[in-house]
Amino acid sequence: xxxxxxxxxxxxxxxxxxxxxxxxxxxxxxxxxxxxxxxxxxxxxxxxxxxxxxxxxxxxxxxxxxxxxxxxxxxxxxxxxxxxxxxxxxxxxxxxxxxxxxxxxxxxxxxxxxxxxxxxxxxxxxxxxxxxxxxxxxxxxxxxxxxxxxxxxxxxxxxxxxxxxxxxxxxxxxxxxxxxxxxxxxxxxxxxxxxxxxxxxxxxxxxxxxxxxxxxxxxxxxxxxxxxxxxxxxxxxxxxxxxxxxxxxxxxxxxxxxxxxxxxxxxxxxxxxxxxxxxxxxxxxxxxxxxxxxxxxxxxxxxxxxxxxxxxxxxxxxxxxxxxxxxxxxxxxxxxxxxxxxxxxxxxxxxxxxxxxxxxxxxxxxxxxxxxxxxxxxxxxxxxxxxxxxxxxxxxxxxxxxxxxxxxxxxxxxxxxxxxxxxxxxxxxxxxxxxxxxxxxxxx
Amino acid sequence: xxxxxxxxxxxxxxxxxxxxxxxxxxxxxxxxxxxxxxxxxxxxxxxxxxxxxxxxxxxxxxxxxxxxxxxxxxxxxxxxxxxxxxxxxxxxxxxxxxxxxxxxxxxxxxxxxxxxxxxxxxxxxxxxxxxxxxxxxxxxxxxxxxxxxxxxxxxxxxxxxxxxxxxxxxxxxxxxxxxxxxxxxxxxxxxxxxxxxxxxxxxxxxxxxxxxxxxxxxxxxxxxxxxxxxxxxxxxxxxxxxxxxxxxxxxxxxxxxxxxxxxxxxxxxxxxxxxxxxxxxxxxxxxxxxxxx
Numbered sequence: 001x002x003x004x005x006x007x008x009x010x011x012x013x014x015x016x017x018x019x020x021x022x023x024x025x026x027x028x029x030x031x032x033x034x035x036x037x038x039x040x041x042x043x044x045x046x047x048x049x050x051x052x053x054x055x056x057x058x059x060x061x062x063x064x065x066x067x068x069x070x071x072x073x074x075x076x077x078x079x080x081x082x083x084x085x086x087x088x089x090x091x092x093x094x095x096x097x098x099x100x101x102x103x104x105x106x107x108x109x110x111x112x113x114x115x116x117x118x119x120x121x122x123x124x125x126x127x128x129x130x131x132x133x134x135x136x137x138x139x140x141x142x143x144x145x146x147x148x149x150x151x152x153x154x155x156x157x158x159x160x161x162x163x164x165x166x167x168x169x170x171x172x173x174x175x176x177x178x179x180x181x182x183x184x185x186x187x188x189x190x191x192x193x194x195x196x197x198x199x200x201x202x203x204x205x206x207x208x209x210x211x212x213x214x215x216x217x218x219x220x221x222x223x224x225x226x227x228x229x230x231x232x233x234x235x236x237x238x239x240x241x242x243x244x245x246x247x248x249x250x251x252x253x254x255x256x257x258x259x260x261x262x263x264x265x266x267x268x269x270x271x272x273x274x275x276x277x278x279x280x281x282x283x284x285x286x287x288x289x290x291x292x293x294x295x296x297x298x299x300x301x302x303x304x305x306x307x308x309x310x311x312x313x314x315x316x317x318x319x320x321x322x323x324x325x326x327x328x329x330x331x332x333x334x335x336x337x338x339x340x341x342x343x344x345x346x347x348x349x350x351x352x353x354x355x356x357x358x359x360x361x362x363x364x365x366x367x368x369x370x371x372x373x374x375x376x377x378x379x380x381x382x383x384x385x386x387x388x389x390x391x392x393x394x395x396x397x398x399x400x401x402x403x404x405x406x407x408x409x410x411x412x413x414x415x416x417x418x419x420x421x422x423x424x425x426x427x428x429x430x431x432x433x434x435x436x437x438x439x440x441x442x443x444x
Numbered sequence: 445x446x447x448x449x450x451x452x453x454x455x456x457x458x459x460x461x462x463x464x465x466x467x468x469x470x471x472x473x474x475x476x477x478x479x480x481x482x483x484x485x486x487x488x489x490x491x492x493x494x495x496x497x498x499x500x501x502x503x504x505x506x507x508x509x510x511x512x513x514x515x516x517x518x519x520x521x522x523x524x525x526x527x528x529x530x531x532x533x534x535x536x537x538x539x540x541x542x543x544x545x546x547x548x549x550x551x552x553x554x555x556x557x558x559x560x561x562x563x564x565x566x567x568x569x570x571x572x573x574x575x576x577x578x579x580x581x582x583x584x585x586x587x588x589x590x591x592x593x594x595x596x597x598x599x600x601x602x603x604x605x606x607x608x609x610x611x612x613x614x615x616x617x618x619x620x621x622x623x624x625x626x627x628x629x630x631x632x633x634x635x636x637x638x639x640x641x642x643x644x645x646x647x648x649x650x651x652x653x654x655x656x657x658x659x660x661x662x663x664x665x666x667x668x669x670x671x672x673x674x675x676x677x678x679x680x681x682x683x684x685x686x687x688x689x690x691x692x693x694x695x696x697x698x699x700x701x702x703x704x705x706x707x708x709x710x711x712x713x714x715x716x717x718x719x720x721x722x723x724x725x726x727x728x729x730x731x732x733x734x735x736x737x
Contacts, residue, residue, distance in 0.1 A: 049560060049665055216705060217710070221664065223662055227698075229454065230450045231451060231454075250662065251662050258574055258579065259586055282572040283572050283575075
């Protein structure tokens with residue numbers, strides 16, 4: 001199943017990227033004179049407080065690093081880049097701040113947003129205000145469906161269910177024939193519900209129909225999970241699937257371990273890697289399926305860019321970055337690619353928002369997690385990282401024993417299909433795992 | 445059988461946590477008639493101070509098995525915040541209740557920002573210290589010993605408070621002041637000092653609760669707000685100002701939630717508030733609350 005996006009095309013892509021960078025750096029790319037004196041302002045909307053604060057802060061740090069790097073190389077299209085950072089909170093408040101960024105701060109583009117609710121609320125406004133808006137996150141497939149269907153200015157993040165699809169496929173491959181009793185402990189909002197349904201749908205697709213012995217929905221921010229753990233203990237599942245990824249996840253694992261639940265049950269945590277440093281070896285077992293979404297800090301095969309970023313991040317913050325850093329950097333790199341492509345098509349004037357928006361789809365950029373591509377429907381294809389947790393490292397938290405990489409081209413729904421129809425028809429080419437020595441059934 | 449016991453124990457553990465939040469709230473309302481919305485924030489402060497002091501103590505060579513002592517110190521020290529808070533709240537003693545609610549609500553926001561300033565937005569937690577004392581297995585139920593200790597602490601708090609309020613001179617003065625502060629003042633009770641003492645004691649109960657519970661969970665900026673919602677379900681059930689009500693209310697909320705999760709998880713929250721609603725209709729003053737004239 002392990003498959004890398006790093007294919008034979010990579011050299012060609014890197015060559016193109018390098019050529020673009022060289023053009024930009026040497027000034028061969030024509031820049032309108034007025035533009036050079038005016039900084040390019042990027043508005044950022046990200047949570048800095050609350051349960052999502054850790055995640056938002058990681059994205060902000062990455063974009064700050066990216067901007068410093070860009071400015072050292074001459075900025076975007078010759079203009080120095082400035083960040084105007086505002087907090088993402090409720091949809092209503094965030095919309096107000098979005099307007100402020102456009103009207104008062106006069107930003108050229110707005111990036112960020114993690115919540116699906118906020119992204120749904122912002123989508124129409126992005127189109128009305130004709131502001132190139134690039135979402136870091138917050139796009140469950142249901143959300144994608146409900147948003148502006150054919151956006152011109154809005155660029156979405158990879159569907160949140162992609163992580164669930166990949167984790168489910170891994171579970172099918174590893175435990176398929178052994179899964180008899182399963183339990184779901186998922187966050188109680190669209191994302192949690194869709195990922196759990198995705199898991200069940202994929203099991204069914206591969207002919208696995210286990211008993212659902214417990215199905216729990218945890219409110220965001222719930223920190224006393226003792227009762228949830230007690231119910232799981234009583235239910236005796238073979239496998240527990242959880243889409244938790246806020247600060248509640250380490251607490252869940254800690255309380256599960258302390259109650260003896262980790263001794264027998266297998267765990268599938270599609271985006272658990274967000275809490276990587278909090279998943280201490282003391283209470284996080286080896287062998288759980290752990291997803292890191294579009295970025296894994298300890299990927300030995302990672303690019304020079306990834307290694308440079310991780311080193312800077314660890315040196316500066318004494319922490320390890322997660323996927324939100326990649327999402328933020330990807331948006332910055334993709335926006336830069338769009339501006340410079342639009343500039344090369346119309347060298348004597350700074351491109352309008354509309355021209356930049358039109359120039360973004362079809363671009364391939366190097367991001368922290370590998371090469372990413374913006375599809376014509378404004379949803380990116382990126383690489384996703386998952387694997388089995390291991391204690392064999394120098395940290396006090398679990399990392400991945402072996403890193404599986406999958407391209408979103410395989411595990412993300414294409415533009416023209418409905419999510420559930422696609423999931424039903426997709427050909428994933430995964431072998432259903434069976435108990436040792438038994439028949440291995442080929443499906444898909 | 446072990447499954448049922450496991451679920452009930454988990455419910456009792458949650459009840460113990462809720463009692464530690466609401467005990468101080470009940471004491472303060474019982475004597476001062478102040479509905480302190482910031483009780484959850486005070487609990488959060490205890491949790492954050494507990495993490496900082498424990499982390500520091502462990503880094504400086506404290507044997508891990510002594511960590512509960514550090515948490516006790518953290519709870520007691522941070523409880524002193526009650527003294528300046530009482531001075532602030534004094535300004536609304538004789539004003540309509542809406543002023544109390546506004547003031548204590550603003551304290552929630554202030555506490556959130558103060559915690560954010562000193563500890564940052566990222567959730568904080570102690571490493572798995574709860575396992576320092578290992579686990580206890582009874583009738584097939586495995587639970588960290590620390591969780592059992594925490595339930596015992598909540599029971600001790602309840603017994604201690606009951607003894608203090610009913611069997612000590614200081615406690616009787618509090619009760620006399622609670623009955624009628626003007627009569628109390630006429631009998632040479634220094635009501636101002638009583639108020640400072642009660643508020644600080646109530647605050648310390650909250651900070652001690654936060655500090656002692658934190659090894660089992662994580663501290664977040666929202667923890668105060670999240671707990672206060674359940675805490676108010678407890679006091680509506682038990683009756684505002686009643687310590688016995690806090691115990692019974694916490695047990696009802698904790699156990700009902702655990703059972704709902706087992707039987708039909710979708711009604712986890714609904715089950716609690718359906719009972720709250722029923723009590724409000726049947727006995728608006730709560731199970732042990734006094735009916736106001």
